[in-house]
Amino acid sequence: MSRILLIEDHDRLAQLMCQGLAAAGIAADVIGRIDAAWAAVQRMPYQALVLDRGLPDGDGLVLLQKVRHAGLGVPCLVLTARDALHDRVEGLEAGADDYLPKPFAMDEMVARVRALLRRPVEFRSLAPSHGDLTLRPDAGVLCCAGESVTLAPAEMHIMLLLLRKPEEVVRRSALEAEAWGLNEAVTPNALDVALHRIRRKLLAIGSRQRIVNVRGLGYALREDDVAE
Known part of the structure; x- marks a missing residue:
C-alpha cells in the first residue's frame, strides 16, 4: 500500500x-x-x-x-x-x-x-478515522461499529485521501492520482467504478458516512444527514 x-x-x-x-x-x-x-x-x-x-x-x-x-x-x-x-x-x-x-x-x-x-510520522495516524469509520491500512479493511469490509488497493488509497480531508471537497484528479499514481494510465470510468464499490461497502457495514458528488468540484466524505 x-x-x-x-x-x-x-x-x-x-x-x-x-x-x-x-x-x-x-x-x-x-x-x-x-x-x-x-x-x-x-x-x-x-x-x-x-x-x-x-x-x-x-x-x-x-x-x-x-x-x-x-x-x-x-x-x-x-x-x-x-x-x-x-x-x-x-x-x-x-x-x-x-x-x-x-x-x-x-x-x-x-x-x-x-x-x-x-519511521513514524507524527501527524499521520496509522488508523485514520472520521465519524463512525476507521480505516486499517495494515489489514486492508474499513471498519464501522464492529463490522468490517475489505478494500481493494485503489479503494484503500481513495478512502485514505478522503479520511485525511473529512468534509472537504477533493477533486476527481486528486483521487485518481492517489489511487493509481501519476504514471499509470487510468480508464475514464475507473474512479466511478471504485467509488460505486466503496459506497456499497459503506452501506454494507452500516456507516452513516457517504461519498457525495459536489457537482463541478469533486467528492467529499460526509454524514448522510448532511449529504448533498
Whole structure:
C-alpha cells in the first residue's frame, strides 16, 4: 500500500528501481525534474521521497529544501554519485533522512526505503478515522461499529485521501492520482467504478458516512444527514 515519489532522470535506472520497489510492495511515481516533482509533492501525500541530486534542472537538494521549508515531514533518501564527506553532510543538513551513494545494490536501496517507511510520522495516524469509520491500512479493511469490509488497493488509497480531508471537497484528479499514481494510465470510468464499490461497502457495514458528488468540484466524505 506504500507509494513513494522517485525523482530520477535516468530512465533505465528508474525502471530497475521501480521493479525492485514493486517486488517489496512499494509503488513509485517517477519524475525526472525538480519543478515537476515539486508540483507532485504538493498534489500527492507521498510516504517517502527517493531523490537524485544530479537532475537536468539543478541539484535535487533544491527540491528537498523547498519541501522542508513548506513544513512537509515526508522522509527522504538522497541518491548521488557524490560520495565526499562534505556532500553527505550537505545533504543531511538540507533535510535528508538517509544518503546512498551510487552505484548501489538494489536490495540495499529497497531496504533503506522500507526503513524510512517504518519511521513514524507524527501527524499521520496509522488508523485514520472520521465519524463512525476507521480505516486499517495494515489489514486492508474499513471498519464501522464492529463490522468490517475489505478494500481493494485503489479503494484503500481513495478512502485514505478522503479520511485525511473529512468534509472537504477533493477533486476527481486528486483521487485518481492517489489511487493509481501519476504514471499509470487510468480508464475514464475507473474512479466511478471504485467509488460505486466503496459506497456499497459503506452501506454494507452500516456507516452513516457517504461519498457525495459536489457537482463541478469533486467528492467529499460526509454524514448522510448532511449529504448533498
